[in-house]
Amino acid sequence: MYLSRVRVATQGLDRNALVKLLSGDAYANHQLLWRLFTQEEERPFLFRQEMEKDQLDSRESPRGLPLFYVLSSREPEPVSGLLECQSKPFDPQLSKGDRLLFKLRANPTVARKHDGEARSRRHDVLMDAKWQCRQQGRDSPWEVSEAMDAGAEQWLRNRSEDWGFSLDSALQLSGYRQHQWQRKQRQICFSSVDYEGVITVADPERLRDALFNGVGRSRAFGCGMLMVRRG
Template sequence: MMYMSRVRVATDRLDRAKLLSVLSGEAYGNHQLLWRLFSDESDRSFLFRQEMEQDQLSAGENPRGLPLFYVLSEPEPVPVPGLLEVHSKPFSPVLATGDVLVFRLRANPTVSRKTATGRSVRHDVLMDAKTECKREGLDDPEAIRKRMDEAAIQWLEKRSERSGFALESVPQLGGYRQHINKRNNKNIQFSSIDYEGVLRVTDEQRFQETLFRGLGRSKAFGCGMLMVRRR
């Protein structure tokens, strides 16, 4: 059994520093905040996606200028009074091969490249494509942006084959962002980009596993949660 939850932040128990961290979308801080919902768990067992209340809630729900989180988890999250408000429901989608679904995904697309020493290093797919353009002497901004978008789409297409789905059309891209977070005096760097489009389920079991485990890297920082609905 999995649970899909909508989590709102109550500001009663947030000091100024924590509130600023939440408002800035600082990924590691938000991960730590949401972990408060699973105080009995020693390992991360949830995926999450951050949105803004005004984009997700109706006027009757009194949206504020604060983030809202969607959380997919195996254990049911427990609200933290004065800090995190939770509305949860069981998540057990009935899927079949051939189903066509609208999807949204915030992902951290990466590619592994070998250095001169033979060591493999992971790179942001979009920045890797931009670097390749520079190597080729390509300096037209529009052409570079097109190459970067193509690289992001190819990354998703490649992973879809082993994740139980196929893209029905070219997805829309947006929200590209490079994140730098500090943890134990070290910088954690990753990028994220939002995909929106239509997919077709090609293997119901693999696709369900993808929904539950997420897609790509940086899942602890708000990436990888595939959100779907029927058209």
């Protein structure tokens, strides 16, 4: 596996592509990063979008532009005049009991079956928690916000064992966003939220699998890339 930091050279973009980049259009960014892997028929990568100003120091001349962290099964090939890459092998050595700092941008969903429907439908966990809260007559802004945060945190705690780790303490939640765009007569919608905190490795092999393959839904659109480092 390879972990890469990818910067965009804006002179290689037309105006429409630049607008999509700056707006954080997840589908457009996914298509842009595909250009690093022109020989692949199936998507070989996960990615996470950040902003240069938050990730680079002054020596690297940060701009008001996104950059991407890309985890891939093969080394990406830079695109001259468009995509610049700094890549390194990624093969973390994990042991049970290791404590790691982590970041995750995820699309937390829950399946609900509605009356008269044969199949359940997936819902945004935070919006579902908001609805449940108001159904219970708790509709003050702080109660709704607390319920949404609790729903997002419980979603990750419920899955942490399957992904090979336990959560050590309360999570930091931020960056909740709803994404929506039209694609070939079909409307694509999903939500994302950023998690940050400390985990303890419970099952090294399961965690390696989660790191290499991503977790949750919407992995093609910038979600599911679990990033860890030692404190």
